[in-house]
Structure formats: C-alpha cells, structure tokens
Amino acid sequence: MVVNDYKLLPAGDTALSVEFGDRIDRQLSGLVLGLARSLNEAAISGVIECVPTFRSLMIYYDPLLLPYKVLSARIAALIQGLHATETAGRIWRLPACYDESVAPDLADVAARTNLKQVDVVERHSTATYHVYMLGFLPGQPYMGDVANELALPRRQSPRIKIPAGSLAIAMTMTCIFPSETPCGWHLIGRCPVPLWDMGRGASTPLLRPGDKVGFEPVSLREYEILLAKAADGQLAIAPVDELRDAAA
Amino acid sequence: MTPCLHVLAPGLLTTIQDRGRVGYQHLGVPVSGALDPVSLRAANLLVGNPPDAGALEVACIGPTLAVEADDVRMAVVGATVAIEVLPDAAAPGGRPVSGMQSLNLRRGEVLRIGALTGATVLYVAVEGGFDIEPVLGSVSTDIRCGIGGWQGRALVAGDRLPLRQERATKRDEVCLDGFIVRPRPRVRVIKGPQFDHFADGEVAAFLDSKYTVGPSADRMGMRLTGRTLRHSRGSDIVSDGIAPGSIQVPGSGQPIVLLADRQTTGGYPKIATVISADLPALARLPVGATVSFEAVTVEAAEAARREYVAGLAAMKDRIAPVRRTVVDIVPRLHECNLVSGFIDAAA
Numbered sequence: 001m002v003v004n005d006y007k008l009l010p011a012g013d014t015a016l017s018v019e020f021g022d023r024i025d026r027q028l029s030g031l032v033l034g035l036a037r038s039l040n041e042a043a044i045s046g047v048i049e050c051v052p053t054f055r056s057l058m059i060y061y062d063p064l065l066l067p068y069k070v071l072s073a074r075i076a077a078l079i080q081g082l083h084a085t086e087t088a089g090r091i092w093r094l095p096a097c098y099d100e101s102v103a104p105d106l107a108d109v110a111a112r113t114n115l116k117q118v119d120v121v122e123r124h125s126t127a128t129y130h131v132y133m134l135g136f137l138p139g140q141p142y143m144g145d146v147a148n149e150l151a152l153p154r155r156q157s158p159r160i161k162i163p164a165g166s167l168a169i170a171m172t173m174t175c176i177f178p179s180e181t182p183c184g185w186h187l188i189g190r191c192p193v194p195l196w197d198m199g200r201g202a203s204t205p206l207l208r209p210g211d212k213v214g215f216e217p218v219s220l221r222e223y224e225i226l227l228a229k230a231a232d233g234q235l236a237i238a239p240v241d242e243l244r245d246a247a248a
Numbered sequence: 249m250t251p252c253l254h255v256l257a258p259g260l261l262t263t264i265q266d267r268g269r270v271g272y273q274h275l276g277v278p279v280s281g282a283l284d285p286v287s288l289r290a291a292n293l294l295v296g297n298p299p300d301a302g303a304l305e306v307a308c309i310g311p312t313l314a315v316e317a318d319d320v321r322m323a324v325v326g327a328t329v330a331i332e333v334l335p336d337a338a339a340p341g342g343r344p345v346s347g348m349q350s351l352n353l354r355r356g357e358v359l360r361i362g363a364l365t366g367a368t369v370l371y372v373a374v375e376g377g378f379d380i381e382p383v384l385g386s387v388s389t390d391i392r393c394g395i396g397g398w399q400g401r402a403l404v405a406g407d408r409l410p411l412r413q414e415r416a417t418k419r420d421e422v423c424l425d426g427f428i429v430r431p432r433p434r435v436r437v438i439k440g441p442q443f444d445h446f447a448d449g450e451v452a453a454f455l456d457s458k459y460t461v462g463p464s465a466d467r468m469g470m471r472l473t474g475r476t477l478r479h480s481r482g483s484d485i486v487s488d489g490i491a492p493g494s495i496q497v498p499g500s501g502q503p504i505v506l507l508a509d510r511q512t513t514g515g516y517p518k519i520a521t522v523i524s525a526d527l528p529a530l531a532r533l534p535v536g537a538t539v540s541f542e543a544v545t546v547e548a549a550e551a552a553r554r555e556y557v558a559g560l561a562a563m564k565d566r567i568a569p570v571r572r573t574v575v576d577i578v579p580r581l582h583e584c585n586l587v588s589g590f591i592d593a594a595a
Contacts, residue, residue: 058490060491
C-alpha cells in the first residue's frame with residue numbers, strides 16, 4: 001500500500017511530527033507504529049528517539065547531525081515502504097475487578113448508557129483492546145476501542161485523585177492508571193498488575209504500543225489477594241501469546 | 249562516614265537535575281532535566297565535572313547546606329543571589345562569596361543561598377557529583393512521576409546527599425570570565441504543528457503581542473498572560489507528541505510554553521515552538537518578565553542552534569584563575585548572573 005496522505009510538521013528545530021490523520025483509528029495507529037518500527041530499524045544517525053501517538057509519530061533528532069531537509073527525505077523514503085497492517089505485539093489477559101466497591105462510576109455508567117451493570121462489565125471485559133500509545137504517566141496505556149454503547153465523554157468535574165490501578169473509560173478509550181493522579185475518566189474497576197515496577201528495578205513497562213489486552217474479571221477477594229502478591233513483588237504476569245507481523 | 253552535604257534548609261524547590269531522561273518518551277516517561285542547561289554546564293565546568301553532570305537546581309529560595317566531608321569544591325551559577333559561607337551551622341552570619349567561581353568549603357562549613365532574583369533558577373555543582381543511582385539513564389528528579397534524583401522528590405531538611413569524593417582535588421579555584429549577557433529582544437519560534445487550528449489572524453496577533461510570565465510557572469510549563477488567542481475549531485485535539493518549547497493554547501486562550509517536566513503527549517493545539525537555541529533563555533525568565541516572539545524558518549533555527557552549540561563548547565576556554573586581589577566582584581557578578589542564554593563565543 002502506498003501512503004500519500006501524511007504531513008511533516010516541524011515541532012521546533014529538534015522534533016518533527018509525522019501526522020497521518022487527526023482521529024483515533026486503528027489504521028492510522030498501524031501506520032504510526034509501522035513507521036516507528038522502520039525508523040528504529042533504520043538506526044539513522046542523528047535520530048534521538050521517537051514517540052508514537054494515536055495519529056502521529058514525534059521524532060526527536062539532532063539537527064546538527066541530521067538537518068530537517070535530510071530527515072524529511074529519509075522519512076518520505078521510509079513511508080514509501082510502509083504497510084498499514086497490524087504490527088507485531090504481545091497478547092495479554094489482565095485480571096480486573098469490577099466490584100462496585102472499587103468501581104465508583106459503574107452505576108453511573110450503567111445509568112447513562114441504559115445498560116445493567118453486569119452488561120457494562122460484560123461489554124468491557126469481552127473486548128480485546130489495542131494499545132495505541134503510552135503517555136501521561138510512565139507505562140500508562142491508552143487502549144481502544146471500547147464498544148460504542150459504552151462511549152461517554154469525560155466527567156464534567158475531574159476527580160482530584162484516583163487510586164493507582166484504576167481501570168477507566170472515556171469516549172472509545174480505556175486506560176489503567178499506574179499511580180495516583182487527577183483524572184476525569186469514568187472509573188469502572190481496578191487492575192492489580194503493576195504497569196511498571198520501577199521500584200523493583202523493572203527497566204521497561206508491562207505493556208507496549210501495539211500490544212493487545214483483554215480483561216479477566218476477578219472477585220474482590222481474588223483482587224485483594226493479587227494486590228497483596230503485587231505488593232510483595234510476587235505477581236508475575238506473562239503474555240498469553242505473541243502476534244507476529246506477517247511481513248516481519 | 250559517607251561524605252555528604254547535609255540539608256539544613258531545603259529552599260523552596262531544590263532538585264537534582266542533569267540533561268534529562270532521553271530515550272524513554274515512547275514509554276510515557278517525561279524527559280525532565282535542567283531548565284537552564286547553560287548555567288548547569290557553567291557550574292559543572294567550574295568544579296571540573298562533565299558539563300551535563302547532575303547538580304542541584306534551585307528555584308526561588310536557596311538551600312542551606314552543611315559540608316560533611318573533608319572538604320568539597322562547589323560552584324553556584326544562575327540567578328542573582330546572596331551567597332554566604334558560614335563557619336558552622338550555629339553561626340549567625342558568614343563571609344559573602346560570589347557565584348560564577350569555584351569555592352572550597354571545609355568540613356562543618358555551611359553554604360547559605362538566599363532568594364533568587366533576575367532568573368528562575370540557579371545550579372549548585374559539587375566536584376565529583378552526587379553518589380546516586382541514575383534511573384533510566386538520568387539522575388534528574390521527576391517529582392510528578394516520583395523518580396530519579398534524591399528519592400524521587402525535592403530536598404527536605406535533614407536529607408544527606410552522598411558525595412562521590414571524600415575531598416576536593418588540590419588545585420586553585422577558577423572563575424568563568426566573560427559569560428556575556430545577551431538578552432534577545434524577541435524569542436524566536438517556528439510555527440507550531442497546529443498553527444492552522446487558530447482563527448484567521450491569530451498567529452499574526454500572537455507574534456505582535458507582548459506576554460507576561462505568569463505566577464504559576466513551574467518546571468512543567470511557563471504560563472503566559474496577555475492577548476487571548478482564539479481557536480478556529482475548539483481547543484481539543486487528539487493527543488500528539490509535545491516537543492520542548494511547544495507553546496500550547498488550552499481553552500482559556502492563554503499560551504503555555506512547555507518546559508523540562510512536560511508530559512510526553514497532550515491534547516491542546518500548539519501554535520508555535522520556541523527554537524532550541526532560545527529556550528534556555530526563555531525558561532530563565534522570572535515571573536513578571538515580558539516576552540514577545542518572532543517567527544523564523546527551520547533553517548534559521550538550525551543556524552541559531554549551531555551558534556548556540558559552538559558557544560557552549562567555547563565556554564571551557566573562558567575558565568580562568570580567580571584573581572587573588574580584591575576585585576570589583578559585584579559588577580562582574582551582575583554581568584554574569586543576568587545571563588540571558590547567550591554566550592557570545594566571539595566576544
């Protein structure tokens with residue numbers, strides 16, 4: 001597939017945003033993650049790092065080694081060979097507790113979507129989500145797409161602090177918040193798995209852009225046991241499978 | 249006993265910073281690092297450290313630090329400030345010393361740094377640096393994420409910061425001569441990734457206006473107050489990356505320049521980006537300072553960066569022995585400490 005529809009948008013003289021669109025869209029995400037991968041594989045001298053987002057790839061570079069004109073030509077060449085297939089990624093099933101005691105917005109979400117609480121949980125936990133990007137806090141995954149029936153705008157008044165591990169939805173996105181933070185999303189559960197155990201020396205987060213994530217509902221009691229295990233560094237979660245890109 | 253600096257008073261916001269955590273933004277980790285890498289470099293060079301070594305970044309009000317090592321070489325560079333060396337922690341006062349030069353402090357002596365003026369931050373470098381483990385390749389403190397630096401937080405009274413060196417290397421003290429003041433009348437920017445999200449004439453109006461540095465400037469961003477900028481299609485965008493110096497405009501219409509502790513991604517339109525050569529100077533501006541912007545091309549920004557990097561590289565050539573006689577230190581201090589970010593390599 002030939003990709004013609006992209007923009008090179010300078011973000012100052014040390015960063016360049018390659019924008020494929022302005023929507024949250026799996027196809028755009030495939031292009032973004034595909035370009036990130038070819039850029040990393042190309043190991044171009046002067047490229048410092050690249051940051052995938054929903055619809056664009058931000059490339060940080062040293063213009064004294066790699067002037068803007070040279071970089072844009074390299075990007076154009078890489079995009080010519082780009083394929084918008086789903087990228088390789090790992091498949092996860094993460095435990096999630098949807099008990100009302102840890103899901104303060106579950107009743108509200110049910111009321112606003114005209115669903116029963118069990119149906120909200122069912123719809124959220126039976127989908128497999130694509131990790132579009134990590135951002136906001138270290139290791140924090142922005143995942144989608146949430147079923148349209150559950151899509152709600154953010155809360156009118158954001159909470160000042162939500163607990164670590166909060167599982168939340170907003171629009172067609174779902175997210176696990178790795179640590180306490182202000183938040184305007186709807187809290188529908190809790191995930192006990194540490195997303196990045198830096199305190200125990202983990203050098204990478206659990207999830208990466210391109211991974212696929214499903215949720216396994218657990219009872220409050222099971223959740224508490226898992227949480228205690230996590231606190232002791234004993235909760236090891238491994239991917240259930242790995243997706244391989246056909247073209248890789 | 250481990251050699252250390254004992255924090256008697258922490259100051260308002262004192263953190264350890266180096267050049268930042270490069271290479272982890274795709275995992276959601278902000279870069280952090282020194283707000284003013286030019287002054288960080290000067291402080292490090294004065295004590296003989298690598299230019300980007302971790303040093304204390306001090307905002308608004310300085311700390312009081314007691315030496316618990318045989319002796320230690322230190323240097324203070326940045327804002328204009330009163331600096332004293334007290335003979336011990338109980339002494340009511342001590343001898344005034346100047347910034348922009350290395351100082352040797354003996355065991356029990358206390359470095360006391362007052363309130364900063366003329367710039368937002370200063371740096372205190374110690375010879376050999378602090379003996380702390382980098383997190384993801386950097387010792388920079390990221391308070392929001394609680395990582396790096398000293399226990400992932402700003403200093404508090406009672407902290408003991410371990411030093412790598414038990415004693416200072418035997419050598420004469422040095423100063424940095426001719427660290428020239430070159431304020432730029434207008435900060436140079438490149439049009440931002442979402443400049444087309446603003447109503448007709450708004451980009452021109454932004455470039456024609458004067459803005460004031462607002463009181464809630466911090467390490468994450470500098471809030472500017474001035475002419476309100478109108479969006480043409482709402483103030484929300486689908487999140488994309490945030491480069492250093494991005495000027496984002498939220499719903500209020502008042503621009504925010506994003507600095508070292510910025511989030512990796514965000515969802516407000518960005519009208520412009522401050523060029524890399526001008527960002528340290530802008531980040532240094534204190535609350536109440538006024539600023540205006542001019543648009544330049546990417547090529548012009550690259551030329552400015554070449555000049556900036558050459559200036560940084562030439563800084564080491566300006567290290568000179570401290571004159572032993574009493575010199576007119578005060579005018580020199582004023583000259584040095586009003587640094588705007590421009591080191592004139594040719595001067």
